[in-house]
Amino acid sequence: MDGSEGSEGLQPVIIGAGPAGLTAAYQLGKQGVESTVLESDSVVGGISRTEVREGWRFDIGGHRFFTKVPAVSALWHEILDEEDFLVRPRMSRIFYRGRFYDYPLRAGNALRNLGLLESTLCVLSYLWVRIRPPSDRSTFEGWTASRFGWRLYRTFFKTYTEKVWGVPADQIQADWAAQRIKNLSLFRAVLNSLLPRRNQKEITSLIEEFEYPRLGPGMMWERCHELVIDQGSRVIFEHPVQRIRHEAGRVVAVEAEGPDGPVAHPASHVISSMPLPHLVLAMDPPVPDRVRDAAGGLCFRDHLTIALVVPEEDGFPDNWIYIHSPDVRVGRVQNFGRWSPHLVKDGRTCLGLEYFVTIGDDLWTADDDDLIRMAKNEMGLLGLLEPDRVQSAYVVRMPRAYPMYDAGYQNNVAVLRDWLATSAANVYPVGRNGMHRYNNQDHSMLTAMLAVENILGADHEIWDVNVEQDYHEEIRRDPVAPSG
Numbered sequence: 001m002d003g004s005e006g007s008e009g010l011q012p013v014i015i016g017a018g019p020a021g022l023t024a025a026y027q028l029g030k031q032g033v034e035s036t037v038l039e040s041d042s043v044v045g046g047i048s049r050t051e052v053r054e055g056w057r058f059d060i061g062g063h064r065f066f067t068k069v070p071a072v073s074a075l076w077h078e079i080l081d082e083e084d085f086l087v088r089p090r091m092s093r094i095f096y097r098g099r100f101y102d103y104p105l106r107a108g109n110a111l112r113n114l115g116l117l118e119s120t121l122c123v124l125s126y127l128w129v130r131i132r133p134p135s136d137r138s139t140f141e142g143w144t145a146s147r148f149g150w151r152l153y154r155t156f157f158k159t160y161t162e163k164v165w166g167v168p169a170d171q172i173q174a175d176w177a178a179q180r181i182k183n184l185s186l187f188r189a190v191l192n193s194l195l196p197r198r199n200q201k202e203i204t205s206l207i208e209e210f211e212y213p214r215l216g217p218g219m220m221w222e223r224c225h226e227l228v229i230d231q232g233s234r235v236i237f238e239h240p241v242q243r244i245r246h247e248a249g250r251v252v253a254v255e256a257e258g259p260d261g262p263v264a265h266p267a268s269h270v271i272s273s274m275p276l277p278h279l280v281l282a283m284d285p286p287v288p289d290r291v292r293d294a295a296g297g298l299c300f301r302d303h304l305t306i307a308l309v310v311p312e313e314d315g316f317p318d319n320w321i322y323i324h325s326p327d328v329r330v331g332r333v334q335n336f337g338r339w340s341p342h343l344v345k346d347g348r349t350c351l352g353l354e355y356f357v358t359i360g361d362d363l364w365t366a367d368d369d370d371l372i373r374m375a376k377n378e379m380g381l382l383g384l385l386e387p388d389r390v391q392s393a394y395v396v397r398m399p400r401a402y403p404m405y406d407a408g409y410q411n412n413v414a415v416l417r418d419w420l421a422t423s424a425a426n427v428y429p430v431g432r433n434g435m436h437r438y439n440n441q442d443h444s445m446l447t448a449m450l451a452v453e454n455i456l457g458a459d460h461e462i463w464d465v466n467v468e469q470d471y472h473e474e475i476r477r478d479p480v481a482p483s484g
Contacts, residue, residue, distance in 0.1 A: 016434070045217065059352070079227065092320050099113045139174055140169045141168075142170070143174035163329070164356045176405040244282045246423065273432075275300065291416065302399050306372060310348065312344075314349075320332050333351055351379075371395050403432065413436050431447060
């Protein structure tokens with residue numbers, strides 16, 4: 001990594017005004033370094049924005065403020081005042097064949113809902129993979145089946161995962177699963193459910209509550225934007241980056257397309273949260289063919305939210321519900337009133353139906369009225385809501401919500417990293433799309449914080465952030481945790 005001692009003469013350009021980009025600008029500003037932030041959209045926050053429609057506020061997917069990184073938590077509370085945070089109970093369930101299952105799975109609840117015969121078959125399936133584990137555990141399918149058994153995998157993981165990614169589960173890599181699915185030992189969970197509570201020696205616990213800004217996550221980034229401007233930096237909206245000029249192994253300028261034409265910004269360093277392949281393909285002179293092909297091999301999954309305003313009593317107690325039925329296309333349903341009462345209006349709540357799509361497909365290009373009609377019909381088919389209870393509705397499209405973890409992504413990312421390290425050493429990819437990694441908001445912020453420290457002379461390996469094979473939502477209780 002390139003590092004420069006001190007802050008004299010620095011001209012950092014930051015691409016993107018989401019959590020990573022604004023964190024970088026804010027951290028630089030605290031060191032007396034003014035930066036230029038280029039944002040292609042008209043608002044801050046990226047996927048962590050809060051969408052506002054006629055006084056209704058809703059997330060793009062839901063963003064809990066929970067982290068294992070103390071520095072990130074401290075920064076959240078530095079940006080927002082304490083009274084701006086709510087402490088919310090965590091509740092999410094799986095809806096499958098008309099029944100609700102706790103998620104992460106709890107053996108007692110799952111086995112009761114499945115019934116005696118199906119539970120017995122699930123246990124036998126689990127015991128079978130203890131004897132004959134899947135031959136390929138590098139994929140989502142093999143990794144998950146090896147930990148739950150084939151029968152529970154097909155019931156609770158296959159359908160939803162294939163909705164999210166739009167490809168068979170054996171084409172998704174296991175490193176996504178390791179951090180997104182609690183590695184439940186079915187045998188241990190059953191044993192623990194039978195033992196008295198005082199005799200259990202669990203070393204980890206699931207987070208049961210989280211912090212949340214009262215007006216949604218966008219409130220955090222709108223305030224951070226104000227602080228960055230107060231520090232003397234610039235945030236320039238509707239200026240998508242088109243060209244990144246480099247010479248002698250370093251980027252020297254970033255060119256964005258503004259309303260009046262292209263504008264070039266000299267750069268001593270670049271912190272980039274724009275999609276990694278787009279960053280590399282914007283390089284001038286162009287990258288070699290091998291690098292261009294690797295960039296072209298990195299794909300994204302896009303996101304639709306269809307928000308339905310309903311009477312409060314038509315909501316549910318969960319923050320969200322996973323929909324595992326293959327008969328409908330909705331993948332998850334949020335109840336925004338359970339995130340914060342300030343997102344909704346008195347006596348009503350807003351249910352956010354999430355659809356995982358690809359730009360240009362039938363859902364992405366459908367008329368809003370057709371999408372709303374489909375959403376209401378699907379809620380009716382599931383028995384979760386009578387369609388005629390919907391009072392109003394809104395559609396929000398979010399491109400590039402999820403970097404694809406397909407079979408080739410690791411090799412393609414490695415090619416781009418290697419080229420950047422030798423040909424653009426003063427460029428720091430950060431955040432989810434910037435690193436083509438399924439970072440949570442806290443990890444995205446941490447990558448930006450470390451990038452700033454590197455610019456000021458440190459030598460962190462930013463790509464090591466969020467590579468631990470550890471479930472994101474567990475807190476260790478034991479005072480001495482094993483290493484490795």
